[in-house]
Amino acid sequence: MLMKMLEAGGIEILTDHRRSPDTDNPKGYYEYEPVKDLAADASWLRETEEKGIKVISHLLPYLPNEKKYKVLFMLRPIEEIMASQAKMLKHRNDSPDAAGQDKLARKFKDHLYSIRLWLARQPQMACLFLKYGEVIHDPLKHAAEISEFITKPCDIEAMASVVDSRLYRNRL
Amino acid sequence: MAKIKIDDALYQKVKTLSEKAGYGSADEFVAHMLEREINYAGEDETPNDQEVLDRLRGLGYIS
Numbered sequence A: 001m002l003m004k005m006l007e008a009g010g011i012e013i014l015t016d017h018r019r020s021p022d023t024d025n026p027k028g029y030y031e032y033e034p035v036k037d038l039a040a041d042a043s044w045l046r047e048t049e050e051k052g053i054k055v056i057s058h059l060l061p062y063l064p065n066e067k068k069y070k071v072l073f074m075l076r077p078i079e080e081i082m083a084s085q086a087k088m089l090k091h092r093n094d095s096p097d098a099a100g101q102d103k104l105a106r107k108f109k110d111h112l113y114s115i116r117l118w119l120a121r122q123p124q125m126a127c128l129f130l131k132y133g134e135v136i137h138d139p140l141k142h143a144a145e146i147s148e149f150i151t152k153p154c155d156i157e158a159m160a161s162v163v164d165s166r167l168y169r170n171r172l
Numbered sequence B: 001m002a003k004i005k006i007d008d009a010l011y012q013k014v015k016t017l018s019e020k021a022g023y024g025s026a027d028e029f030v031a032h033m034l035e036r037e038i039n040y041a042g043e044d045e046t047p048n049d050q051e052v053l054d055r056l057r058g059l060g061y062i063s
Helices: A002-009 A033-037 A043-047 A057-062 A078-091 A098-120 A132-137 A139-150 A156-161 B008-020 B026-040 B050-058
Strands: A069-075 A125-131
Touching (some): A002 A139, A069 A098, A069 A139, A098 B026, A098 B050, A132 A139
C-alpha cells in the first residue's frame, strides 16, 4: 500500500515487477530482487538516489551507512501480520505449523522492538512510523505527512486515492 | 493497571528513546521492553533466528 501511495504521489519506485499480482496482493508487488540479497551485495544502491525501495525491516541493518535514508516504517499488529502471512503461505501450498505460530509471533514482535531501537540510534536514517490501520482510516492526512517527511512535493490526493480499505482483510 | 516508579532522569531517557523509536507513549515502549525481557529470561534464543528467516524466505522476502 505504501509503495503504491508513493508511486501515485510521483515518487520513482525501484521495482522489477517480477512478482505478478495475485490474490494476496491484487494490486501488485513492489519488490526489487536485489533487495533480497542486500546482506551479500548492496553495491546496486549507488544508483538509487531519490527513489523509493521496499526493504523489509530485517534487512534494514544491511543498508550501507554512508548514505542517508528516509525510512517509512509501517506498523501493524503482529496478529494481523501473522494472519496475513499464513494466508499467503496457504496460497503457496505451504501451510504453516499452527502450533509454532505463537512462538513465531513472539519472535517477530521481538524483532520489531529491536529494529525500532536500532533505527532510533542510526543518524543516517530518519524514520517516520505509520500505523497501517490509521493510514487506511485517514489516507489524506497521512499522505500529507509522508510528503512533508520525504521533503518531496507529492500529489497528495493521488496518494490518498490508491488506499483501498477493502484490502484491509486481516483486521483483528 | 499497575504503576512502577522510576527515577525522573531515567524516565526522560526512556521517553526520548520511545519517541525516536516511534512508540505512541513511554508506557507502550516500557511494556514492550519488559515483555521481551521476561519472554526471553533464561532462554537461549535470539529474535532473528532461523525460524523467522525461514518464514521470510517462504514468503519470498529474502533469498
